[in-house]
Amino acid sequence: MDCKNLESIDLSYNRLYHVPSYLPKSLLHLVLLGNRIERIPGYVFGHMEPGLEYLYLSFNNLSDDGVDRVSFYGAYHSLRELFLDHNNLKSIPPGVQEMKALHFLRLNNNKIRHILPEQICNAKEDDDSTLEHLHLENNYIKTREISSYAFSCIRSYSSIVLKPQNIK
Secondary structure (H helix, E strand, O other): OOOOOOOEEOOOOOOOOOOOOOOOOOEEEOOOOOOOOOOOOOOOOOOOOOOEEEOOOOOOOOOHOOOHHHHHHHOOOOOOOEEEEOOOOOOOOOOOHOOOOOOOEEOOOOOOOOOOOOOOOOOOOOOOOOOOOEEEOOOOOOHHOOOOOOOOOOOOOOHOOOOOOOOO
């Protein structure tokens, strides 16, 4: 099978435990909804050109130890939409602030308790973020404890959804 031009793959509801390796180099859209994914292996997107634009990982079993800085290596410059909602993440995944093309980030319905100032906005850079939609509702965030710098790079606050939160 020749996959040189394959741009979209939907592997939803396949009981996968991690993001598959050896994905086609030309891939732009990867849909992995409703699997049992626990981790995004390092460098799994590193070979892709021009780079993955849409990654949908909603309704999986991702936790903090399944995602690290090299998980998104190769997609930092290209990712436009990243859906990580309905997982078991306790914090914002490392590297989000380095995603230079990201427009849409869904982290709702996780177990996130804190948002540190540098997790979404890079304090060293004055550039505005490209983020247009940020969903953080239904976590365990005490919204009054969020630093005023946490979202300082996002141009429109109307695009940040923080409520409701779970109380526990």
